[in-house]
Amino acid sequence: MSSIMESALAETNADTDFDVGARLRSVREARGLSQRELARRAGVTNGTISLIEQNKNSPSVASLKKVLDGLPMTLAEFFALEQPPQDQVFFRAEELIELTKGAVSFRQVGPREGNHKLQVLHERYAPGADTGKSMLRHEGEEGGVILRGHIELTVGERRQTLGPGDAYYFPSTLPHRFRNPGPEACEIISACTPPYL
Amino acid sequence: MSSIMESALAETNADTDFDVGARLRSVREARGLSQRELARRAGVTNGTISLIEQNKNSPSVASLKKVLDGLPMTLAEFFALEQPPQDQVFFRAEELIELTKGAVSFRQVGPREGNHKLQVLHERYAPGADTGKSMLRHEGEEGGVILRGHIELTVGERRQTLGPGDAYYFPSTLPHRFRNPGPEACEIISACTPPYL
DNA sequence: TAACAACGTTTAAAAAAATCAACAACTCCC
DNA sequence: GGGAGTTGTTGATTTTTTTAAACGTTGTTA
Known part of the structure; x- marks a missing residue:
């Protein structure tokens, strides 16, 4: 060589x-x-x-x-075996990082950069908001819990509307889509591994 | 070849x-x-x-x-990345699996068994509840968002009290402890990878 | 229909990694 | 001190991967 x-x-x-x-x-x-x-x-x-x-x-x-x-x-x-030296542990509500603004808002817990294995989001869907007509697909698994409002979630061929306290969990490789069908904003806490976006 | x-x-x-x-x-x-x-x-x-x-x-x-x-x-x-074949996607509030009962309640989103990489929990800490005097330590990373009440979180040498909308994120290898210091129950949505418990 | 571009696949030559066998350095034991 | 055993490293050869350039297919356009 x-x-x-x-x-x-x-x-x-x-x-x-x-x-x-x-x-x-x-x-x-x-x-x-x-x-x-x-x-x-x-x-x-x-x-x-x-x-x-x-x-x-x-x-x-x-x-x-x-x-x-x-x-x-x-x-x-x-x-x-990588040890991302982690700095910040606590995040005030207003410190969450705004990944997307508008009808669909994703606010991330944790630093933007750095090689992490987990992504925790505070999501907010305005009435009628939608992640898009074309279904999302990516590596990993994701789950979440609905806090307020309602969300219509489509995963593969399955579709259901979830309300406060309800939850979901699926492999992100299945095509999926989130839509807020109601007149009220919907809030979700979600997690995804590995991080997407 | x-x-x-x-x-x-x-x-x-x-x-x-x-x-x-x-x-x-x-x-x-x-x-x-x-x-x-x-x-x-x-x-x-x-x-x-x-x-x-x-x-x-x-x-x-x-x-x-x-x-x-x-x-x-x-x-x-x-x-x-591994691809565990997933069955159930939607979980009604009352379907979440109760991992621990009592002053500290962990209700898990998703099936109990199966080889998953992500664990999403709806946690509830009664007033004064505590994850224990000896600090927790395990592999992976975890994060969460506080919904109601207040939680005192200790991670390594750092300690802070978080309220609604606040969040945390840290490598689970750091010793950590959750305690509800207030008179009100505390609710948290948390995620952990890989699953613990 | 022909021309064209983009796609994934394949083949012979060039580049890199794995083997085999040797080498020097070190310990242990007599 | 000397010999036998172990360690990690290195050169020459073999094996495997990468490249460069082709091939066949598909979809689009004139």
Whole structure:
């Protein structure tokens, strides 16, 4: 590998502050395994693990999975280990971040940026407001509780109107749509993982 | 690539039910991007994306990261996604599942069992109620919005009393405690990922 | 109908990662 | 001190992935 590529690779890793090599070394040592012992369990060579840990090559997903199986650890767990240093914990009502204004208002709990796994919203739908004719679809799961007013929620082929105290929960991959059919504004507290918008 | 290796690769993917190709295709299409458009944004060729999506090769972490940057999406998000088949979507107020009864009441939105990534709760703290002297600590992140009454929330060294409309968000690994200091019951809608309790 | 553009797929050559086998450094034990 | 065992690292070769450029299909337009 050329030194140009080495630095390019290092750059790539620096982008997300996610250092595959350092993390692998960290979890391997945490379990008290040598490179060779892990290699034996994973069915790869010790050289492979050495090179990965030094970031001298970037393993394929297939081989990284083999290595992690030797620990054992899932790919999701491996990549989920990021510790977003969290600053603010408490948010006054007027501090919530306005993601969308107008007939549909989404006010987010928590900082706008930062790599989080959860999104909590205080939603407000004006009478007649609608998330749109084309259904929403995205990764993850979402749920919520209706505080005031009524909302007509369509999920896949199912449709229902919910009132105060009622709730919903579904995988966000199903096409979905929110509409306020009534004369009164509707308020919802919702959560979504991973964050959308 | 030999057909033996093809099946071996397929086997590897089947182990965790994690299909890199299918997932990439899914998230790409969810964002309305063509293979070529994503390739352009990611700085790779369209052929690469085609081969990955067909599981005809297993991308290196470096190149998968490049591709995901074009979406954009982090590696952690990519590997965290699983698709639990969901049955019930709508939940009437009286259908919420009572997880704990008494001074502190947690009523959960969504089915009790099933492998979910999100937990949405309607919480109610009687006057003086408390989650306990010993602080809570668990994996994940949590957030919520106060509906009625007041709650005294302690997170790490920080402590604050929140009222209606106020909110909180923190990594659940920090020791935390909820206490209702007032003469009035406190209601909260909260969310937590991954589910706790 | 033909021309054109966009799409996903495929093939041969170039680039990168995995293996195999060696190397130096270190500990332990006699 | 010397030998056997372990550790992590490194070069030469093999295997796999990525690229670049083509192919076949589909939908649109003149």
